[in-house]
Amino acid sequence: MDDFDEFFRATWPRLFRTAYAVAGDAASAEDALQAAFARVFASWRRISSVDHPEAYVRRMVVNEIIGDRRRGWWRRERPTAEPDQAGAAGRVQSPEVGVADRQAVWAAVRALPVRQRAVIVLRYYEDLSEREIAEVLGCSPGTVKSQASAALANLRRNAAVLPNGDLA
Amino acid sequence: MTTLLRDALHDELDAVPAPPGDLTAVRRRGRRIRGTRRAAAGGAAALLVGVVAGLTWPHGSAGDRGVEPVGPLDYSHGLRAYADPGVALHLGGRTIAYGDLQGLDTDAAATPDGVVYYAVGVPYLLPESGEARTLEPDAEPGSFAPTAKADSLNPWVAYGAVLDGRPTVVVRDTGTGEEVGHRRVTEDTVIDALHDGVVMLRDQGGTVAWDAVRGTVEEVAGPKTRIADVQGSVMLYDGPRPDGPGADAYQLVQGGVDAQLTFDGQFVLSWSPVLESTGTGGPLRLALPENATFFTIDTDGSILAAVPRRGGGSTVYDCPESTAECALLGTLAGRGGDPEFIGNDM
Numbered sequence: 001m002d003d004f005d006e007f008f009r010a011t012w013p014r015l016f017r018t019a020y021a022v023a024g025d026a027a028s029a030e031d032a033l034q035a036a037f038a039r040v041f042a043s044w045r046r047i048s049s050v051d052h053p054e055a056y057v058r059r060m061v062v063n064e065i066i067g068d069r070r071r072g073w074w075r076r077e078r079p080t081a082e083p084d085q086a087g088a089a090g091r092v093q094s095p096e097v098g099v100a101d102r103q104a105v106w107a108a109v110r111a112l113p114v115r116q117r118a119v120i121v122l123r124y125y126e127d128l129s130e131r132e133i134a135e136v137l138g139c140s141p142g143t144v145k146s147q148a149s150a151a152l153a154n155l156r157r158n159a160a161v162l163p164n165g166d167l168a
Numbered sequence: 169m170t171t172l173l174r175d176a177l178h179d180e181l182d183a184v185p186a187p188p189g190d191l192t193a194v195r196r197r198g199r200r201i202r203g204t205r206r207a208a209a210g211g212a213a214a215l216l217v218g219v220v221a222g223l224t225w226p227h228g229s230a231g232d233r234g235v236e237p238v239g240p241l242d243y244s245h246g247l248r249a250y251a252d253p254g255v256a257l258h259l260g261g262r263t264i265a266y267g268d269l270q271g272l273d274t275d276a277a278a279t280p281d282g283v284v285y286y287a288v289g290v291p292y293l294l295p296e297s298g299e300a301r302t303l304e305p306d307a308e309p310g311s312f313a314p315t316a317k318a319d320s321l322n323p324w325v326a327y328g329a330v331l332d333g334r335p336t337v338v339v340r341d342t343g344t345g346e347e348v349g350h351r352r353v354t355e356d357t358v359i360d361a362l363h364d365g366v367v368m369l370r371d372q373g374g375t376v377a378w379d380a381v382r383g384t385v386e387e388v389a390g391p392k393t394r395i396a397d398v399q400g401s402v403m404l405y406d407g408p409r410p411d412g413p414g415a416d417a418y419q420l421v422q423g424g425v426d427a428q429l430t431f432d433g434q435f436v437l438s439w440s441p442v443l444e445s446t447g448t449g450g451p452l453r454l455a456l457p458e459n460a461t462f463f464t465i466d467t468d469g470s471i472l473a474a475v476p477r478r479g480g481g482s483t484v485y486d487c488p489e490s491t492a493e494c495a496l497l498g499t500l501a502g503r504g505g506d507p508e509f510i511g512n513d514m
Contacts, residue, residue, distance in 0.1 A: 005191060008189060009189070009191070016187070017182070017186060020181065021177065021180075026184075034190065037189070037194040037198070038197035038201060041194055041201075042201035050406065051392055051406065051408075056425075063439070063461075102175055102179050103176075106179070109177065120173070120177075135424055139442060142451075
């Protein structure tokens with residue numbers, strides 16, 4: 001199992017940040033990651049034989065978070081700002097794209113519904129393609145496209161620093 | 169915009185300190201999961217061997233050991249084999265306490281004639297009669313027990329056994345009991361798929377297609393490729409594209425290693441009620457809520473699905489391969505973990 005330990009240590013920090021972004025808070029992210037890695041450990045022989053075990057685990061983690069939200073086990077949507085507040089922050093006009101703008105964008109991302117947030121994080125933080133995101137979320141690329149479109153519309157609404165236009 | 173969004177995410181997330189993962193807790197929890205599976209396998213072996221040997225064991229009947237015969241099952245609508253871990257196992261219209269019959273888990277194989285499972289390396293079939301019988305009376309107990317696979321076109325199953333001291337993969341007709349073919353293999357061999365008598369066998373050297381009827385073998389892919397499923401003329405794979413002559417006859421479709429094909433090979437089932445087409449057609453949306461999470465293809469080609477319920481647990485449906493209404497099978501408490509479909513480790 002030494003290779004599992006190595007895999008765990010190498011991938012935990014990166015996956016934690018993704019989980020944190022999708023879950024919205026550190027405690028939920030850690031819970032989801034611990035649960036997913038336990039399942040990985042239990043099936044390590046099989047999972048280690050796939051081409052990209054990290055992608056496999058990422059899918060487990062993201063779906064753990066989304067599934068738990070759907071099941072209502074967690075009632076912990078914790079955006080740091082209400083959408084209106086995020087919108088207010090986003091309406092700070094600045095000729096430069098500065099720190100305040102990025103913070104407004106981040107607040108708006110956190111205010112997204114969890115599935116839309118997952119699409120945005122996987123696309124713009126993990127740099128996954130639509131097809132790869134579809135594989136993570138277990139849906140069609142068309143669904144990813146429509147979720148991304150809805151997410152970006154929400155972001156524009158709630159963080160006015162974001163310009164209109166094709167964002168893909 | 170793209171840049172702003174990317175920058176915002178990287179600014180925020182790259183600065184988040186990742187807490188040290190608790191490897192000890194992960195391993196402990198993982199061992200518990202594995203332990204549950206092993207206990208389940210042992211429990212099933214005890215019960216099912218008991219069922220078979222109830223009349224012949226020299227030390228009393230299965231009933232004396234606290235295990236009851238499973239009794240007749242109804243496979244006419246497919247096996248409908250799923251489990252509520254820690255609570256109950258549902259099989260062929262019967263509900264059995266999970267503690268009595270836990271071994272028919274995701275490592276067993278559902279075939280139209282029953283569940284194929286291993287007890288100490290010896291393959292057994294649990295048919296509709298509810299009385300399990302060994303598929304290989306001469307098999308030697310051992311550790312060679314690759315997950316068995318069922319053929320959707322014929323009443324055939326491929327499984328492993330140690331015969332004459334050598335690991336062997338056997339294709340057998342579960343209806344007549346006759347052997348279709350067998351092949352000596354290395355101990356690390358995995359059975360990835362069986363379709364129309366052609367078995368996809370993988371070892372560290374790669375995947376070959378063994379035709380159990382003709383006795384021919386052709387290379388399919390290198391060691392990095394995983395054949396997820398073969399149905400109709402479609403081969404579903406993960407990793408590098410299969411480029412061996414054994415793959416020539418198939419339409420190659422890339423998908424997840426845990427995805428499945430519908431029996432006609434027209435759609436890919438992968439963690440979603442929306443099945444992607446393997447051809448040029450559109451996707452198939454099953455008549456299920458969008459949050460349906462767990463799926464498998466049943467032995468009659470229908471699709472079993474578990475849909476999470478508000479407040480915990482899930483509801484299990486049996487859906488035709490169409491947009492038609494799904495049949496409600498029952499509800500699972502979900503106290504012991506995610507729903508399990510027998511023979512499918514999604």
